[in-house]
Structures are given as C-alpha cells and as structure tokens.
Amino acid sequence: MQSFHPRQDYLAWGRVHRFTHHVARPAFADELPGVLAARGTMSLLGSGARRSYGDSGLNADNALIDMRGLDHVIAFDAATGVLDAEAGVILADILHLLARPANGAGTWFLPVTPGTKFVSLGGAIASDVHGKNHHGAGCIGNHLLSFRLLRSDGATVTCSPDENADLFKATIGGLGLTGLIVSVRVALKRVPGPWLEHEEFRYGDLNSFYRLAEESLADWEYTVAWIDCLASGAELGRGIFARSRHADASTAKPAVAAVAPRIALPVDLPSFALNSATVKAYNNWRWRSRSDEPVRHIVPFEPAFYPLDAIGQWNRLYGSRGFFQYQFVVPSPHDKDAIRAVLTEISRAGMGSFLAVLKTFGDRPSPGMMSFPMPGTTLALDFPNTGARTHALLDRLDDIVIGAGGRIYAAKDGRMSAKAFQQGYPMWQSFARQVDPHFSSSFWRRVTEGAG
Amino acid sequence: MTGIAIFGAASAIAQDVARLYAAEGATCFLVGRNGARLDTIASDLKARGAAAATTAVADLTDTTQHAALVAQAKAALGTVDRVLVAYGTLGDQRAGEADTTVMVRELTVNFVSAASLLNLLAEAMIPQKAGKIAVIGSVAGDRGRQSNYIYGSAKAGLGAFALGLRHRLAKDGISVTLVKPGFVDTPMTADIPKGGPLWATPAQVAGDIRAAMERGAAVLYTPWFWRWIMLIIRSVPDVVFRRTRL
Numbered sequence: 001m002q003s004f005h006p007r008q009d010y011l012a013w014g015r016v017h018r019f020t021h022h023v024a025r026p027a028f029a030d031e032l033p034g035v036l037a038a039r040g041t042m043s044l045l046g047s048g049a050r051r052s053y054g055d056s057g058l059n060a061d062n063a064l065i066d067m068r069g070l071d072h073v074i075a076f077d078a079a080t081g082v083l084d085a086e087a088g089v090i091l092a093d094i095l096h097l098l099a100r101p102a103n104g105a106g107t108w109f110l111p112v113t114p115g116t117k118f119v120s121l122g123g124a125i126a127s128d129v130h131g132k133n134h135h136g137a138g139c140i141g142n143h144l145l146s147f148r149l150l151r152s153d154g155a156t157v158t159c160s161p162d163e164n165a166d167l168f169k170a171t172i173g174g175l176g177l178t179g180l181i182v183s184v185r186v187a188l189k190r191v192p193g194p195w196l197e198h199e200e201f202r203y204g205d206l207n208s209f210y211r212l213a214e215e216s217l218a219d220w221e222y223t224v225a226w227i228d229c230l231a232s233g234a235e236l237g238r239g240i241f242a243r244s245r246h247a248d249a250s251t252a253k254p255a256v257a258a259v260a261p262r263i264a265l266p267v268d269l270p271s272f273a274l275n276s277a278t279v280k281a282y283n284n285w286r287w288r289s290r291s292d293e294p295v296r297h298i299v300p301f302e303p304a305f306y307p308l309d310a311i312g313q314w315n316r317l318y319g320s321r322g323f324f325q326y327q328f329v330v331p332s333p334h335d336k337d338a339i340r341a342v343l344t345e346i347s348r349a350g351m352g353s354f355l356a357v358l359k360t361f362g363d364r365p366s367p368g369m370m371s372f373p374m375p376g377t378t379l380a381l382d383f384p385n386t387g388a389r390t391h392a393l394l395d396r397l398d399d400i401v402i403g404a405g406g407r408i409y410a411a412k413d414g415r416m417s418a419k420a421f422q423q424g425y426p427m428w429q430s431f432a433r434q435v436d437p438h439f440s441s442s443f444w445r446r447v448t449e450g451a452g
Numbered sequence: 453m454t455g456i457a458i459f460g461a462a463s464a465i466a467q468d469v470a471r472l473y474a475a476e477g478a479t480c481f482l483v484g485r486n487g488a489r490l491d492t493i494a495s496d497l498k499a500r501g502a503a504a505a506t507t508a509v510a511d512l513t514d515t516t517q518h519a520a521l522v523a524q525a526k527a528a529l530g531t532v533d534r535v536l537v538a539y540g541t542l543g544d545q546r547a548g549e550a551d552t553t554v555m556v557r558e559l560t561v562n563f564v565s566a567a568s569l570l571n572l573l574a575e576a577m578i579p580q581k582a583g584k585i586a587v588i589g590s591v592a593g594d595r596g597r598q599s600n601y602i603y604g605s606a607k608a609g610l611g612a613f614a615l616g617l618r619h620r621l622a623k624d625g626i627s628v629t630l631v632k633p634g635f636v637d638t639p640m641t642a643d644i645p646k647g648g649p650l651w652a653t654p655a656q657v658a659g660d661i662r663a664a665m666e667r668g669a670a671v672l673y674t675p676w677f678w679r680w681i682m683l684i685i686r687s688v689p690d691v692v693f694r695r696t697r698l
Contacts, residue, residue, distance in 0.1 A: 027464065027639040028489050069464065069639050072492050073499035093500075100475070100501050 003038035004063055013315050014053040015322030016385050016414050019060035019442065023047075027069040029086065029182060032150055036180075039063050043440035044152060046180045048120030049090055052127060053325040054414025055442040056175050062440065065180060067122055074183060078103045081188040082145065087122030087181045092309075094121075099194065106194030109246070109301075111143040111187065115357075117306050122181040127411035128173030128368040132222035132244075132305070135362030137189075139373060141172035142366055145185040149178065152438035156182065161367060170434035172368030175410055177435045177444055191246040196222075198244040198299045202290040206237025206340060213241075213360045221245045222304075224359050228283040229343055229381065230352035236343050239358065240290050247298055279352040317354075318384045324414060326394055327372075327380035329361060330406035335377040338404035342379065342397055349393050353381035370431050372409045380412070391415060410443060421447035453503055454478040455529030459512060459521075459569060460539025462489050464638035465588070467496075468658030469536055474502035481528045482507045483521060484539075504528075512539055513561050515568040522572045532577055534665065535585040537566055540607075548602040555602050562606030567613045570628075574617060578624050586629045586665040587614040591673070593632070594682045597698045618670060627668035633657050634678040 004022035011018070022042060024035045036044070045059040047066045058064075071088040076097060083094065091110060095117060098108045114129040125147065128139045137143070146160035149171055157179070159168035171178045199220075203212060209225055216223045220243035227239030308314050315323070330338035339358070346352065356379065363375040383390050398420045401408060407424030408416050422428055432448070456473050458466050461482035470480055474497040482497075484490050487509040494505035506528045510517050525532055540562045548555035570587065577583040592600050593607035611630050618628035635641065635651045652675045664672035673679035685698070 025639040027462070028486075028492060030486075030488060072496035074492075074495055076499045096475070097500055102477075102501060 003035050004042070010047065010058070010064060010066075011050065011322075012053055012055065012057055012414070013051050014324060014385075014412075014414055015315055015318070015320075016324065017055050017058055017060075017322075017442065019058055021059060021064045022062065023064045023066055025066045025069055029070060032065075032180065032182065033154055035065055036150070036152055036154060039152075039438065044180070044436075044438055045441050046087070046122055046126070046176045048088060048123035048126075049118050051116055051119045051123065053412040055446065056127070056410050056413065056444075057123070058442045059440060060442045067120065067180075070182070071120075073097065076103060078108070081108045081190060082185060083188055084183065084185045085121060086183045087120060087125075087147075089121050090118055091121070091124070092117040098188070107190060107192070108188040109191045109194075111189040112137050112140045113305055115306065116309055118309060121184045121186070122176075125172055125181055125184065126174060126176040128366055128371040129411075130361070130373050132224045132359065134364075134373055135217055135223070135360060136221055136364070138362070138364035139173075139366040139368065139371055140186070141368040141371060142364065143187050143189075144168075144172065144367075145187055147171070147184040148182045150180040150182050152179065152436050167434060169367050169369045170431055172366060173371040174368070174431065174434070175370070175441060175443065177439050177441065179436045179439060192248045193246070194301060195247040196244040196299050196301050196304050197247040197296065198242070198304050199294040199296045200240055200242045200290060201294045202238070202240050202287055202292060204238050205235060206336065206343075209237055209239065209241065209358060210336060210360075216241075216243045219245070224357060226286070227343075227356045227358050227379075228287045229346050229356040230280050230283055230350075231287075232344070232347040236340065236347070237358075238287060239356075240287065242304075244299075244304055279354050282354065283352060318382075321385045321387075323382050323384045324390060324394065325380060325382050325412040326397065327378060327409040327412045328397070328401040328406050329372065329374055329376050329378040329409070330401060330404040331374050331376040334404060335406075338400055338406065339377055339379060341400045341404075345396055345400065346381070346393070351383060351390070351393055353383060355382045356380070369427050370410075370425060372407065372411070374407070376406070378409075380409075410447075413443070416447065418447045418449045454533045455481070455531055456534035456536065457481040457483070457525040457529060457532055457573075458536045458538060459483045460537070460588075461493055461507075462486065463538050464654040465633065465636060465657050465661070466536060466538035467493055468654045469538075469586075469661050470497055470502075471500055472658060472662045473534065474498075474500045474505075477501055477503050478534075479503045479529055480505040481525045483510055483512065483525075485509065485511060512569065513557070513565050515565055518565075518569050518572050522569070522576050525573075526576055531580050531583075532573065533580075533583055535573055535577075535583070536661070536665075537569060537585070537587045539566070540588065540590075541603075543603055545600050545602055558602050559606045559609075562603060563609040563613075566610050570613065570617055574621060574626070577626055578621070581625045583626045584629070584665050584668060585614075585617075585626065586631055586661055586672075588631045588633065588661075589614065591632045591634055591678050591682050595686050595693075599698060615670065627665075629661075629665050629669050629672055631661050631664065631672045631674065632678065632682075633674050634681070 003024045007023045010021045042063040044063045047064040067088040070086040072086045074084040113131045124140045128141045130139045149157045223243045225239045225241045231238045361373045462484045490507035497505045543558040589611045590607040592604035614630040637651045657674045660674035
C-alpha cells in the first residue's frame with residue numbers, strides 16, 4: 001500500500017495557508033520505518049493536532065506524517081507521576097487519565113499547559129509550549145525526562161539531558177525539524193486536587209499590570225492578563241488580571257474532565273463578523289463587566305485554563321481567509337516601553353485584537369535552544385487576515401519587537417521575514433546543524449531563505 | 453466489573469470503543485493478527501483504566517480456531533458481558549471481480565468468519581442470561597452498488613445474521629446491535645480525500661457504538677444522518693440507480 005496520499009485539507013489553526021501535502025497516517029509505531037522509506041525525494045515533517053497557527057507545522061508540496069494514530073499511552077506510574085506515551089497523545093487524554101481514581105483522581109497534573117488541551121505531546125515539545133505558570137515552571141521542555149526521536153536514516157535516538165544532549169536541546173522548541181518525535185517521558189506535577197483558587201479583576205493601565213504581576217509572583221502559580229488593546233492614552237494597557245493556584249480538594253466536589261467541546265462552529269463566519277467595531281464593543285463590554293476588587297472562586301481547571309476549548313473550531317470566527325496570531329516577547333528591563341509602543345501602534349492602526357493576552361515570563365531557562373520565552377513580557381494578539389493591511393501592521397510591530405531585543409513565537413507565526421527570525425533567534429545557525437537533512441517545513445524554508 | 457471481548461481490536465474504532473470501557477475499569481480481551489500491536493493497545497488500555505487486558509493472536513479467517521478463542525475469552529473475562537466484532541477487510545472490488553478466489557476470501561472474512569464466531573459466542577453467553585454484542589456492518593450492505601457490492605453483500609449477510617441472532621437471543625436477555633458506520637477518518641481510509649460534514653472521527657463513532665450497545669439498540673447508523681442518506685439511496689428507483697456511478 002502506498003504510504004503518502006495527496007491532501008488539501010491539512011490546515012494550521014490560523015487557516016491562512018492552503019497547501020497540498022502528501023500525508024501518511026501510521027496507526028502503530030512499527031509502520032514508521034516503511035513510511036520514512038517511502039518519502040522519495042520529499043522532505044518530511046511530523047504533524048500532530050495542528051494547533052500551531054501558521055506554517056511551522058506545514059510542509060507545502062512535501063510529506064507530512066500524521067501522528068494522531070500513534071496515541072497510545074505506554075505507561076503511567078501513579079506513584080511517581082511519570083507518564084510514558086506516544087507523541088500523538090493529546091493533553092486532553094492525559095487529563096482524562098489523571099482524573100481516574102486509580103491514578104489519584106486529580107492529584108497529578110500537567111507541569112505546564114498551553115491555552116488549549118487539544119495539542120499533542122509531540123507538538124508541545126516541538127513548540128516548547130509554556131503556560132500561565134511560566135514564571136515558576138518554565139516550559140514543557142523543563143519537565144521532559146526523555147523522548148525517542150526517529151531520524152530519516154532510520155536510527156531511533158533516545159534523547160535526555162544526559163543522553164544525546166545536543167539533540168535533546170535542539171528538539172525542544174525545534175519545530176519538528178530534528179526528526180520524528182515518537183514517544184515521550186514526562187514528569188507530571190503533584191497537586192492537592194483538581195480544583196483551582198481563581199481570582200479575576202480589572203485594572204486601569206499598564207503600570208498597574210506590572211505592579212499586579214510582581215505582587216502575584218510569590219503566591220500565585222498562574223497569572224495572565226487579558227487586555228483591551230483598543231484602549232489608548234492614560235488607559236493604555238488596561239485589562240483584566242487573572243491569577244490562580246491549585247486548591248485543596250477537600251473544599252469541593254471532583255471535577256469532570258470534559259474531553260470534547262460542548263459546542264462547535266460548523267461553518268466559517270462571514271469575514272466581516274469580527275471587525276474593528278465589534279471588537280471594540282466586545283472589549284469595552286468585557287472590561288466594564290468586571291469588578292475592580294478581586295473576586296475569588298473555587299473553580300475546576302477546565303474553564304480557568306481552557307476557556308476557548310469549550311467552543312470547537314473557534315478559529316472559524318475569523319472566516320475563510322483565516323487569521324494571524326502574533327505573539328512576541330520583549331526582554332526586561334525595557335519590556336514595558338516596547339509593550340507600550342506596540343499597543344500604541346495597534347491602537348493607532350485601529351486594528352484591535354479580539355483576544356489579547358499579556359504575561360510576564362520568569363527567568364527559568366528551558367533546555368530547548370530555540371525555545372521562545374526569555375525573561376520579560378509576552379503579548380499574544382489575533383488579527384483577522386485582511387491581506388496587505390495586516391501584513392503592514394505586523395511588519396511595523398516586528399520592527400519594534402526586534403529593535404527591543406525580542407522575538408516572535410514561531411509556533412504562531414506565518415509571515416515574519418527571514419531577517420526578523422534570524423535576529424530574534426541568533427542561535428539559529430547552530431540549531432541548523434542539528435536539523436535532520438531530510439526534514440523541513442514551510443516555515444523553515446521561509447525563514448532561512450537566502451542563508452548559506 | 454464489565455468484561456469485554458473485542459475481535460479485530462487494532463482498528464481505530466475498536467481501540468476507541470475499548471478506551472471508553474477501559475475508562476470505567478473494564479477487563480478487556482483483545483484479539484487481532486499482530487501480537488506486538490495488541491500489546492501496545494493492552495498497555496494503553498491499562499494506563500487508561502482497564503482492570504486487566506489480555507491478548508490473543510489469531511487469524512480470524514481460520515474458523516477452526518474460533519471455539520478455542522471463545523473459550524479463552526470466557527476464561528480471561530469470567531463472564532463475557534460485552535462483545536465487539538470489529539474486524540473485516542475493505543477489499544478491492546475490481547480485484548475481486550477479476551479473481552474469484554479474491555472474492556471468496558473477501559466474503560469469507562467479512563461474513564462466514566464473523567457468523568461462525570457469533571454463533572459460538574452466543575452459545576457461550578446464553579447460560580449467562582445477560583450480555584450485549586455489537587457487530588460492525590456497513591452502510592455498503594444497504595444496497596448493492598457496482599463500486600463495492602462484494603464487500604457490501606458480505607456486510608448485508610452479516611447484518612441479516614446479526615438481526616436474526618438478536619431475535620433468537622432476546623429471550624435470554626442478550627442484545628445484538630448492528631452498527632453501520634458511514635465515512636470514518638481513520639488510517640484505513642487514509643487514501644480517500646477528506647473534509648466536509650460527512651466524515652466522522654473514530655472517537656465520535658466509538659461513542660455512538662458504546663451508547664447503542666448499552667441501550668441494546670437493534671441498528672445503529674453512525675453518525676446518525678447516514679440513516680437518512682441510506683434511506684434515500686435505497687429508495688432510488690432502479691431505472692435511475694443503474695445510470696449512476698455510485
């Protein structure tokens with residue numbers, strides 16, 4: 001049977017890029033050598049849950065190995081919290097497994113989780129995902145015991161901090177370019193139960209955000225702010241600050257892990273549905289609906305960590321042209337100035353983002369050489385794809401970010417220039433030496449263009 | 453504690469059904485052709501909550517092995533509370549037309565073998581006076597079509613067998629559910645272009661199967677809208693139907 005089949009329907013979450021891929025769908029790990037052998041002259045890239053936004057998980061006119069069938073848990077040790085699983089396992093499945101009484105009913109938790117539980121383990125490593133607890137926990141790469149990497153020459157390499165350490169560091173945040181991540185051993189985190197103590201309140205300007213972030217460092221494991229990015233002048237940077245920490249289970253009844261979205265968008269909304277007027281009205285309403293005083297609740301982790309997961313296919317809100325997510329980090333101590341400059345530019349352009357998320361990163365380094373976070377501040381924004389106008393704004397934002405010594409998150413990018421990438425990731429050339437000669441991606445070809 | 457026997461345990465749909473039962477602490481007995489793959493599945497099910505998972509390697513086209521397999525299932529599970537018959541081959545229609553041996557093999561795997569197994573399972577389960585069986589048929593069995601009538605006729609035969617068995621076992625408190633999946637996005641269908649609302653995930657189909665089996669439904673179309681698609685396909689008059697390329 002032929003291994004690769006042409007497909008047009010492999011899109012990233014942002015749905016901007018429309019490519020033909022030659023897709024293989026192994027169901028068991030024993031099929032992988034045959035899949036590699038069938039690549040012909042095509043370059044290879046592993047594909048997971050396709051929750052990265054741009055083209056880092058795409059490989060136009062070349063091969064994708066869809067790893068969703070390799071979703072077997074190999075072992076979970078409820079005494080030590082060590083999970084060994086194939087790379088196609090998604091975080092939602094792990095959460096489901098951890099909710100079982102035999103596994104401690106919510107006494108183990110993901111050490112790091114991004115804003116959606118529908119990412120695969122392999123994808124989480126390839127993007128070295130971070131979460132709202134970055135200031136304490138770092139990235140997922142900080143919690144990996146080891147993983148198995150299949151190279152295009154057929155060799156399976158076990159990578160850990162002590163074994164094949166160069167490949168270990170290159171693969172974490174390595175965008176799938178160092179080979180195929182087959183299975184992963186990750187150390188989970190012990191928590192008192194499946195509940196969170198959660199606070200939310202609004203604040204008035206950027207200085208208040210930094211004060212709250214600083215104050216919350218010691219006592220709150222998870223912090224994040226949603227900001228109203230169309231607010232300007234004295235109100236620039238105003239938003240809603242949210243912070244949470246794991247709560248004692250004795251205060252509440254056990255959480256039910258909702259694996260599937262409760263509702264879903266079956267079709268694309270028309271592209272005018274999210275325009276500057278609706279975004280402005282929504283942001284204004286949301287800010288005004290919150291209290292100035294902290295309101296504390298005991299909540300299950302699902303709505304606190306994964307609010308958007310309740311709406312399946314929310315990416316269709318942006319219509320058939322798709323959207324860009326723009327996430328960058330600027331290093332301290334001048335991060336506040338750069339954030340202010342970016343917000344001023346967005347406000348001036350009148351192109352507000354429906355979702356704008358602001359967070360300070362801590363100083364715990366990830367082992368990943370290409371890992372995105374650095375000590376400073378990160379801001380994530382969504383922009384509907386309106387063509388040249390969107391590109392022009394994002395190019396102006398790149399200048400501010402790169403000028404401030406920052407970088408753009410590759411897992412969310414679908415448009416940055418080679419120059420912006422190479423300046424943001426000065427280690428990229430030493431990383432390139434670890435890239436598998438027969439692995440590539442649309443992203444990688446774009447950002448290494450013109451480089452020897 | 454529920455004991456479930458799954459024949460053809462390595463298919464994507466079967467694995468997802470097994471996971472649903474495993475999450476409730478079921479004991480699983482898994483039959484398939486590839487021992488290493490069955491071991492992978494057994495470990496996965498245990499991690500996801502199965503009380504135990506044992507495996508048996510068998511070529512189910514060999515009906516002489518069936519009696520021993522059913523005995524093994526009973527020994528592993530104590531009582532055979534749930535059964536999923538999920539194996540089959542989606543053979544090449546043209547190859548079967550060109551070579552009668554290929555055609556007979558396709559009919560044997562999808563109908564004769566499954567009927568043999570179900571007959572023996574019924575004998576083993578009748579003394580229990582309880583149990584639920586699900587058999588995976590196909591929408592292809594609803595009307596013979598030029599593109600896949602060899603496979604379709606075997607599944608039609610299996611469908612009639614399953615419903616007849618259901619009738620016979622009703623007095624013994626055992627239900628038989630005939631499952632007719634539509635298009636399912638699995639490694640088995642990797643070569644067919646996807647997209648659009650007709651394609652379902654194995655997890656969605658598995659959820660439907662479990663629910664239908666538990667309530668003892670006679671026939672399950674999954675996803676649900678295939679009941680209406682097939683009603684239309686069955687209702688098209690022959691004068692029109694024979695002009696189509698379906």
